[in-house]
Structure formats: C-alpha cells, structure tokens
Amino acid sequence: MSTMAVPDVAVAAVDEGFWTRNRKVGLVLLLLGLLSAVLFGALATDQQARFTLSEDAAGTALEINGTFGAILFGVIALAAGAALLTVVPKRWFLLVLGVGLVAFVLSFLCWQVSAAPAGQNFMPLVNIIRGTFILALPLIFGALAGVLCERSGVVNVAIEGQLLMGAFSGALFGSISGNVWVGLVAAAVGGAFISLLLAVFSIRYLVDQTVMGIVLNLLAVGVTGFLYERLMQTNAERYNSAPRFSNWEIPLLKDIPVLGPALFRSNIFLYLGLLLVLVIHIGLFRTRWGLRTRSVGEHPTAADTLGVRVLRLRYRNVLLAGVVAGIGGASYTLALYSFTKNMIGGKGFIALAALIFGRWNPTGALLAALFFGFADQLATYLGAINSVIPSQFLAMLPYLATILAVAGLVGRVRAPAADGKPYVKG
Amino acid sequence: MEPGEIHALLGENGAGKSTLMNVLYGLYQPDEGEILVDGEPLKLRGPSDAISAGIGMVHQHFMLVPVFTVTENIMLGAEQIRGGISGFLDRRRARREVVEVSERYGLRVDPDAVIEDLPVGIQQRVEIVKALTRDVDLLILDEPTAVLTPQETEELLTVMRSLKAAGKSIVFITHKLGEVKAIADRITVIRRGKTVGTASPEASRDELAALMVGRNVRLTVEKATAKPGKPVLEIAGLVVDDDRQIRAVDGIDLTVHAGEVLGVAGVQGNGQTELIEAIMGLRPTLAGSVTLDGESIDGWTTKRVLRAGVGYVPEDRSVDGLVKEFSVAENLVLDIYDRPPFAGGLALKPEAIATSAKQRIEQFDVRTSSADMPVGTLSGGNQQKVIVARELSRPLKLFIAAQPTRGVDVGSIEFIHSQVIHERDIGTAVLVVSSELDEVLGLADRVAVMYRGRIIGIVSPDTPREEIGLLMAGITPEAAAEQAGGDATSTEPPGNEDEA
Numbered sequence: 051m052s053t054m055a056v057p058d059v060a061v062a063a064v065d066e067g068f069w070t071r072n073r074k075v076g077l078v079l080l081l082l083g084l085l086s087a088v089l090f091g092a093l094a095t096d097q098q099a100r101f102t103l104s105e106d107a108a109g110t111a112l113e114i115n116g117t118f119g120a121i122l123f124g125v126i127a128l129a130a131g132a133a134l135l136t137v138v139p140k141r142w143f144l145l146v147l148g149v150g151l152v153a154f155v156l157s158f159l160c161w162q163v164s165a166a167p168a169g170q171n172f173m174p175l176v177n178i179i180r181g182t183f184i185l186a187l188p189l190i191f192g193a194l195a196g197v198l199c200e201r202s203g204v205v206n207v208a209i210e211g212q213l214l215m216g217a218f219s220g221a222l223f224g225s226i227s228g229n230v231w232v233g234l235v236a237a238a239v240g241g242a243f244i245s246l247l248l249a250v251f252s253i254r255y256l257v258d259q260t261v262m263g264i265v266l267n268l269l270a271v272g273v274t275g276f277l278y279e280r281l282m283q284t285n286a287e288r289y290n291s292a293p294r295f296s297n298w299e300i301p302l303l304k305d306i307p308v309l310g311p312a313l314f315r316s317n318i319f320l321y322l323g324l325l326l327v328l329v330i331h332i333g334l335f336r337t338r339w340g341l342r343t344r345s346v347g348e349h350p351t352a353a354d355t356l357g358v359r360v361l362r363l364r365y366r367n368v369l370l371a372g373v374v375a376g377i378g379g380a381s382y383t384l385a386l387y388s389f390t391k392n393m394i395g396g397k398g399f400i401a402l403a404a405l406i407f408g409r410w411n412p413t414g415a416l417l418a419a420l421f422f423g424f425a426d427q428l429a430t431y432l433g434a435i436n437s438v439i440p441s442q443f444l445a446m447l448p449y450l451a452t453i454l455a456v457a458g459l460v461g462r463v464r465a466p467a468a469d470g471k472p473y474v475k476g
Numbered sequence: 477m478e479p480g481e482i483h484a485l486l487g488e489n490g491a492g493k494s495t496l497m498n499v500l501y502g503l504y505q506p507d508e509g510e511i512l513v514d515g516e517p518l519k520l521r522g523p524s525d526a527i528s529a530g531i532g533m534v535h536q537h538f539m540l541v542p543v544f545t546v547t548e549n550i551m552l553g554a555e556q557i558r559g560g561i562s563g564f565l566d567r568r569r570a571r572r573e574v575v576e577v578s579e580r581y582g583l584r585v586d587p588d589a590v591i592e593d594l595p596v597g598i599q600q601r602v603e604i605v606k607a608l609t610r611d612v613d614l615l616i617l618d619e620p621t622a623v624l625t626p627q628e629t630e631e632l633l634t635v636m637r638s639l640k641a642a643g644k645s646i647v648f649i650t651h652k653l654g655e656v657k658a659i660a661d662r663i664t665v666i667r668r669g670k671t672v673g674t675a676s677p678e679a680s681r682d683e684l685a686a687l688m689v690g691r692n693v694r695l696t697v698e699k700a701t702a703k704p705g706k707p708v709l710e711i712a713g714l715v716v717d718d719d720r721q722i723r724a725v726d727g728i729d730l731t732v733h734a735g736e737v738l739g740v741a742g743v744q745g746n747g748q749t750e751l752i753e754a755i756m757g758l759r760p761t762l763a764g765s766v767t768l769d770g771e772s773i774d775g776w777t778t779k780r781v782l783r784a785g786v787g788y789v790p791e792d793r794s795v796d797g798l799v800k801e802f803s804v805a806e807n808l809v810l811d812i813y814d815r816p817p818f819a820g821g822l823a824l825k826p827e828a829i830a831t832s833a834k835q836r837i838e839q840f841d842v843r844t845s846s847a848d849m850p851v852g853t854l855s856g857g858n859q860q861k862v863i864v865a866r867e868l869s870r871p872l873k874l875f876i877a878a879q880p881t882r883g884v885d886v887g888s889i890e891f892i893h894s895q896v897i898h899e900r901d902i903g904t905a906v907l908v909v910s911s912e913l914d915e916v917l918g919l920a921d922r923v924a925v926m927y928r929g930r931i932i933g934i935v936s937p938d939t940p941r942e943e944i945g946l947l948m949a950g951i952t953p954e955a956a957a958e959q960a961g962g963d964a965t966s967t968e969p970p971g972n973e974d975e976a
Contacts, residue, residue, distance in 0.1 A: 337563045338555040345541050345552050352539035355503065356553025356606075357524030467542070475503070 072143050076134025079150045083131050086157035087124025094120040099163035100172040103308050107172045116164020116171075123157035126150070166435040178427055179312040183320055184386075186423025188213055188394070190323045191378020192401025193408060193415035194330055195241075195371035199248075200410060201334060202367040203347040205470040207263025208248050210398025211270030212372050216241040216379025218274040221389035222281070224292030224380075233292050233384050234377065241376020242369050244270055249368040253361055256472040267398070275391050282389060290388050295319070319381035324416075326374065331412040343367060347466035350473040360473050403452040410466060422448045479613070482640055484660035484677075485649045486684060493649045493666055497616045501533040502526040524553070532607030533616040538599050542592035546585055547571045550606045577609050582638060596745075597628040604635065615639065616647045621655055622911075625743050626945030633659050653684050697918040699897045704921070705734035708905035709755070709874050714764035716747070716754040724750035726929035727764070732874065737896065737906040739920025739937070743948055744911045747929035749791060752878050752909060756788055757781045769873055782811055787867035787899075789860075791878035791909070797863045800852030804844050805833035807851045808866050832869075840865035841891060857888030864892055868899060875899050878909045893919060913944065 094116040102111040114122075130150030138146050163173050192209040199206035219240030224233025244266050251257040282290035295317045303314040313320065334340035342363055345353040350360045375398075383389050400422055407421075408414025429444035487493045498504045500511060502520035510517045513529055520526050526533075540549050551570040558566045574587040583601045591599060600620060607615055617636075621629045636646055636659060650656060656663055656677065663675045665687040673687050709732040716725035724747040732738045740748055753759035755766055757778040766773050773781055782788065790796035798807050809818050809829050817828040833847040842861045844854055851862055860881070867875065877896060881889040896919055900906050910916050916923055917937045924934045925947040933947045943953065 336565060338557060338565060339563060341548060341552060341555060341565060345544065348543055349539070349541045352541055352549075353552065355501070355523050355533070355535065355539045357522065357527060358553050359522075 072138070072140065073135055075143075075147060076131050076136075076138075078131070079134060079147065079154075080128055080131030082154050083124055083126070083128025083150065085124075086127055086154050087121050090124060090157050090161040091117055091121035093165065094161040095164045097164040097171045099160045101159075101163070102172050102174050103176065105174050105176045105311070107169075107174075111172065114160060116160050119160030119164070120157045123153040123160060126153035127157065162432060162435070162437055162439075165438075170435050173431065175308055176312045178424075178431060179308065180316070181427040181430065182420060182423040183313060183316075184423075185426045186419040187319055187323055187381050188378050188397045189401045189404050189419035189422055190327065190416055191381065192375055192398050193404040193419055194323075194326055194412060195375035195378070196402060196405035197330060197334075197410060197412055197415060198343075198367050198371040198374060199245075200405070200469050201347045201466055202343045202364050203350060203466060203468040203471065203473070204248070204252055204364055204368050205259040205263065206248070206368075206371060207260050207402065208244055208266040208270075208398075209375055209401050210394055210396065211263075211267040212241040212244045212375035213379040213398050213401075214267075214270045214274055214392070214394045215244050216376030217383045217393060218277070218379070218389055219376070220380035221290055221292045221383035222277075224384055225289050228293060230293050230295050230384055234380055237380035237384070238373040238376045241374070241379060242372035245368050245372025245375075248372075249365050252472060253364050253368070256474070259470050259472075271392055274389075278389060278391050286388070292383055292388075295385050317381075317385045319377070319385055322377065323381075327412045327416045334412065344466070346473075347468055350468050350471075354473075354475070364473070400448065400452075403449075406465075407452060409464075421451065425451065479645055480640055480643045481661045482636060482646045482648055482659055484656040484663045485647055485666060486653070486656055486663055486687075487651060487666035493618075495669075496666070497533065497618055497647065497649060500526070501531060501616065527554075527610050527612070530611065530613040531616065532610055532612030532614070534600065534603040534607060534618060534620060536619040536622065538596075538603055540591045540599055540602060542590075544591060545587070546589050546591065546594075546602050547574050547587045549591060549602060550574050550587075550609055554610060573609055574605060578605050581605075581608060581635070581642065583608075583635060596623045596743075597625075597631070600624070600632070601635075612644070614645045614647065616649070618649045619651075620648070621650065621652060623744060625949040626942070627949045629655065656684070697893045697897065699919075700901070702736045702900065702921040704736040705903065707731045708734050708769055709907065710767040711755070712765050712767075714751070714754060714766065715762040716750045716759055717762060718747075718750055724929055725754060728929070728931055730924060730931060732905040732907050734873075734905050735900060735903045736921045737900050737908055737919050739916035739923045740907070740909040740926055741913055741916040741923055741944060741948060742911070742926035746926045748909045748911075748926055749878070750929075751926070752788075752791075752876060752907075755781075755876065756786070785871060785873035787870065787872045787875040787904075789863050789867055789877040789880050791882070793856075793859055793863055794852075798851050798859060801850055803848045804837065804842065804851050804854070804862055805829050805847040807862055808833050808836055808847075808869075811866060811870065836865045836869060840868075840895070855885070857884040860884050860892060861888060864895055868895060872899070872904045874905045874907065876907045876909075879911065880908065881910075881912070881915060913941065913948075917941075917944075 097116050098113045099116045099119055100107070100111040100113050102109055104110075127150045130146050130153065133146055134143065134150070159173065163171055192213055195209055195212060196206045216237040220233045220237030223236030224230060227233070247266055247269075248259075248262055251262050252259045278290075297315050297317050298321070300314040300321075304310045306314070334343065342353065342358050346358065346360050346363050354360050379394065382393060387393070401419070404415050404418035404422060407418035408416070425444070425448040429441050429447070432439060432444055433441040485493050485496070495504065499506050500520075502523045502525050511520070512518065518525075518529055520529070523533075541552070544552070547567065547570050550573075551565070551567075556566040556570040556573070558564045571587045574585070577583075578585050578587075578601075581604075583605050585598060585601055585605060589598075591602065594602070600623075604615070620632060624632060633655070636648070639646060648656070648660060658677075660677050663677060663679070663684070664671055665673050665675065665684065667687075675684060675687065709730070711728055711730040714725055714728045714730075715723070718724040726747070728747075728751060730738070740751070742748055750759060754761050755773075757773070757776050757780070761774065768781075768784055768786065771784075773784065776784075794800060799810070802810075806813075806829070809832070813819060813824065813829075818825055818832070830847060836842075837844065837847060840861050842854070842865065843858050851859055854862070864877075864880070875896070880892055880896065884892070893915075896906060896908065900921075906919075908916065908919050920937050922934055923937050923939070923944065924931050925944060926932070927948065927950045932950060932952060935944065935947070946953075
C-alpha cells in the first residue's frame, strides 16, 4: 500500500489556492445532495420503502417513509458535501466522500422503491448483493489479470479475448470430458494461450502492446465464433453442454444475516475470485515475486542491473494473467450459461476500466468491479419495478462513472512507469 | 586493478568508457577478448555473475526505482527472505542491513524514504550503499559527478577515500581532469575505444587533456571583449511549472543584451529547461512577462517566436532538435520549409532545399556522405552542427542554445563554440544554458546562476569557480560569509578567514 500514498502526495502538491480537488469534489457532492433532497424528495411517495433482508418481500425489513427517506438521505449527502467544502481534513476525505455517495444512492432508492407499483415497494437486499457480485465476477478476474500483466510492464488490452477464450475452452472441454475440473483447467489454458501470443509478440517481437491486445480480442472473437458455429451449434449435446459447478455452502459464514445467503452459498468462482484478490495483493506487496514484478514494471533497467531476469518475469506474469482471466471466463460457462457467440460482450474492457479505477491495485480493482456490478444490478432491478428512469440510461451509468473516475475523481491515476514499454537491453 | 586502489578512467564523451564498464558489469557481451580476475578468466553472462564476482557499479543514470523506498531498492535482486518456503520479504532485516552498512561507511541515508523525494546526491549515496550491501570488492563509478554540485562532489571524494581505506578498489570514470588529479592513484586514458596511455596523477592538466583528445586543444574559448548593446530579451517575474505541476521557475528577472552572451549555470534540474521552454512558447507561463526587442511575446506560439528572430538549440537534440528519420537536407529546413524559396503554392521545392543544404553542410562543416542521409545516422557532433546550421541561417535577434555541446566530440565543440561567439559578434543576443560549468565560463560575458527556479546571482565569468560552485548549491556569498564566520569561531584557527 505504500505505493498508494505517493500519488496523493503529488496531488496535494499540485492544488494550491482555494479550489483544491477535495473542494471541487465537495461542491459536486453538495449539488448532488441538493438535487436528491429536493427532486427525489418531491417525486417520492408516502409509501413505505422496504429494504427486505431476504430474497423476496417476506421477512424482516428496514422500512422508511419514502418522502422522508429521500429528503433525509439527500440532506446527509448535502451535509457531507458541505463538510468537504469547509472543514474536513485530508485523511478523512475518502470516508466522507463515501458516506455522501452512499447517502445519495439511498435517497435515490427511497424515491424509486416508494414510487414502485403497489405491492412492489420493496428491494430484496440479498438478491441485490448476490447479483452485484455475480455481475462483478468476470470484472474481478479480468482486472486481476490486468494487474498481473501491467504491474510487470505489459499493457493488457486483451482481457476481453482472454475471458472469451477461457469461457469457450471451458465449455468445449468440459462438455467433451463431462468433468467440470477438466473444463476449468482447459479454460485456464485457453486464457493462457491468448496471453502467450500477447507475450511473444510484445516481449519478443516488440509489437505495440495496445494494438496487439486489440488484434487478439478480434482473433478470439473470430476463432470462438467460427468454432461455435461449426461445432457447438451443430452438435450442442456433445460440445456445448458442459457440467456446472454446484453451489457450495461455507459452514458458519453461510449463517451471517444477508451476506451469508447472498455470498456464501455460491459457486467456486466467487470464492476463488475473492481469494485471488487477497493472494495477489499480499503477493505484490509482501513477497520477493511482488517486489521484482513491481520493479520490472517501473524501471526494468534497474531490475536488470541487479540480476532480475526482466523478460522471464514478464513472460511468467503475462501467462499467469491469462490463467486468471481464463478461469474468469469459465465462471460463465461452467456455472451459469452455455457458450454463445461473443458472450463476454465488452466486460473485458470494463475490467480494464476497473483496473485503472482501482489504480492498478488488486483491492482497488475489486472495489471498482463491485461498483460497476452494483450499477449493473441496479439497472436490472429498476427495470423490474417499471422505473420512470429508462433502463438504457442506467446501463450507461458505469461508463459515465468510469469517465469521471479516470478524469480524476479518484485522484491522479498513475500507471506503472514502464507500462507498455518493451524492454530492450542496452 | 589492485586492491585498495582508485583507478581513474579518463576519456572524452563517446570514447567508450561506459561501454567498457558495462561489459565488465555483464550488461553487454564482449565480441572478443577476456576479463581476468585474480589471474582467472571470468565469463559474465549477466549482472548477477558480476555481482557474485564482487563487482558493483553505480551507473551514470541511477538504477533506482523512483516509487520504491531506499530499502526496497537496495534489497531488490538480493531479497532477504523470511525462513521457510514462503518467499515473503523480511523488510525488517533488510532495513537493519541498510542502516548497518550505511553507518559503517559513513553514508547516511534514511532507509524508509521514497527515492523520488530524495535529492540526486542522496540518491547516489543509495546507489553506493546498494553496491556495498552486495559485498563488492570492485566498485565502478560511471561519471558520478555529472549531476552533483561542487560541494556534493567534494563529499563523494571523501566517501571514495574512506572506501579505499576499507580495502575496496574503485574504477572512477570521468572526463573531468580536476577530480582525477584530486583522487586517482592511477589514470588510464581512453580514446575512441582504445587505451592510449596511462599516467600518474602528477601529470599536468594539459598533458592529460592532450592524451584524451589526441592533440593539443584550447581549454578556453578565444574571444574579444563583448560590446553589449540595447536589451533584446527581457524577462520579468517569470513563473513556470514543470510537467508534474511543481514550480520550476519561481520568479525570474533576466535581461540579455544585443552582442553579449549570457550564460546560465546551475546543476541540472533547477528550472533551466522550463525557463527556456517558457521563452520559446513550449510551456505555459503562470505569471510574469517576456519581451523580445520591446515587444511582449507572452502567449505566442513557438512558430511565431521563431519567426520573430529567435534561434533555438534544444537541449535534447534527438527528441526535440531533429527528426532522425528525415534527411540532413530536410532537417536543415524544418524551420522555414513552408516559406519561399523552399515552398511555393502547396508544394515543396526539392531543388532549392538541396542547393541550400549543400551550402550549409559546407559552411558548417557537417561530415556526412550526402545531404540525403537520414540525420540519425550521423555522429552526435555532426547532428548538433546540423541544428546549429539550421538555426543560425536565419537573421536572428536572439540565439538560445541549451546544452549546445552535450555528447559532442571535442572538434565539434570548438566549432560550435566559435559559431556562438561569431553570432554574438554580429550583434545577436545569446543565451547559453549548460550544466558544464567550463562551457558557461568559457562562452559567457555574464554568468547567471540558477538554483531552485531562481537566479541566485549574476557574476562575471572571472569569478573563482569555488564561489560559483557555492552559488550552484544555493549558498550566496553573504550566507557563505556567515557560515564561514560561524565555523571560524568553533573549529578554524583565526586568520584563515582571509583566504576564503
């Protein structure tokens, strides 16, 4: 985490005068709070907005009067914004910003839930949280693949292709063998295959890494699409009916209210994803491999003069990234759906955004992925309750958030210094 | 090399000193020949072989990861690992080792500081500690004083002496004669990839210089007294930020007159680059004004500044000065390619460009087989001459030359210097920025010393080097007098003060 502190310092040195970044963000939050208190408050109805702690309308629920809730949370957001504008010390910035944004979302939800058609004035939290994680899962794997690659200095635009190839080979070999584990290994190999091409062309032949990534994505779409039509469509029984991982309940954890049923009665991919975040975080910042990886991503010449084998480490990390992304692809075909053409549908690129949003940090990437997943899930939910807000607009939200994030909401974003630069001796 | 010896490797830029040492450090592979250590031939496949053979190197461009801490940088490649199979870093043990080694040799560094926050002098110290923790017997220092102030250089020499006392051998690569004479036990001079002689430190500066360049050279620039005219460039209260939005130029007032050379001296990175870029319209100014011949040029585009009669030799010729893939002829008209006689209507006029190129190649002694050669294939000195030829072929009011002879052979240096002086003598105002103090002192009629974005003093080039050195370190004569006074009362016997 020590590397995280540096950009903050740099940003602090930049902004002098009254309109610091914190104050600008505070002003935006203040306006959002004002908007939600007035507009959402006015549009909300006097129905109770119920947030149930289960999967449906039944059971215990947190209830609040719609109008009152919308105004209350709006005022909280407004107060957080005002606080950022005036008194809040720098180290509390993220906390206060978080409180403000959550209050804004809650105000919005109070309006939406209370204004839903009669009988639907409830939001099942278990479903929402579960859906958030399911939608975020490919993003988590994809962003981790990005972290592994880019921390060692190779830009990974090929996440989309790696996910797709993983999903495809997982489905294919899972179906042929009838064994989920074989499918999982095949998915990892499939992702690694795309990675291998990326590694060879960008490390050995110094091809521009971004261009190479895009080409590989197109290649993956083409190859899987072709084989899908030739094999899977003609004989789905044989080639596209992979067995699926069943849900595993985790003792003790499954009994936690809300989180238990939402997260800990899930399939292996969710557990694996969360575990990988932890492992890669510790690996990057606590181990020899991590120190060397980061040094190669920042200043490969320095690493080379100290006997670190730059190219070998890059090959290894890029391949590892392919394995991770391949497994991420399998989280579709070995748990949820049959393979369909181009089924990743751009999630690889959102994973790339999550990587940047999360500042090339595993935990940051996790949080960013969850944010995108939540926005996605919210869009689905609002569609289901016939919200006045067009679902297309909500589906757009994650991308809008990414633009804001990359534009500086999370502070100066600084990529590894040697990211995308091939290393040539001498 | 013998144990406990400081061996200076002397040679001008591009003579092959660094290449030789990179081979010795295993970074490059030799085409022929072998390296003997204690009589045994040594085969180096990479730097790790060199390290295990007891060879350490401090590179000219530091090999430190800017976002890592001192300890992380030092442990990299030779990590302390906690017992067992884990591969987990043992930061505490590594930190202890850093502290221990730095104390043993009197090289104080903060093990937890982040490299990019440290001044270059300290970064260099980290590099030395890094080599020492690897138990080297032979330490190679590649141009270690290039980025240091005279005071930091003095400290470095002290460190080198204490390392020598501890039995370490040192190879000291440099092209600065004074330092060699001050510290070396033995001197090897290299020219064009060959050893041309060895000398003892008692040899005179002129002898060494002659060995270095192969013939007797003038160490000074010959020039008549300047006849300054009216002010041409006037800068008042200029404030400029660098790329990281950190203040680089912090309120500068400066005037350059027609017919004089104003030299800007200073350790690199004290705002010289940003100052020049601001004048040229390459970098936005935050406050202050720049006037050229009485006319404000604030907010002008670079093209307009150039057209107004400003010649500009940028400090990094390969990035800003030339288009390497373009031919010599094309590079010679980069500034006025769109004007007659080189262009008419929408088309370029290749004949006019070729004729003019031919003339200027001759006039400026550019050594190239043809005007159609890509400029990137020329030697550094000839590339620089192409730039100078281009910029001096327009009628100028102001000529700005940043690091005009960096990485240039001695013959070209002489030629370029004489061109600069010639330009002065025909009445152009000249602004020269160089991190080579000798160059500034040789060319300038007045010397402005820059320190942390400010002009800390304007002195005559006849000022003693020591005084200018102090200015480069941010110490004004008043402050120095105060300090010397303080020292005198405590340590020095009275009477020594008069000499200072």
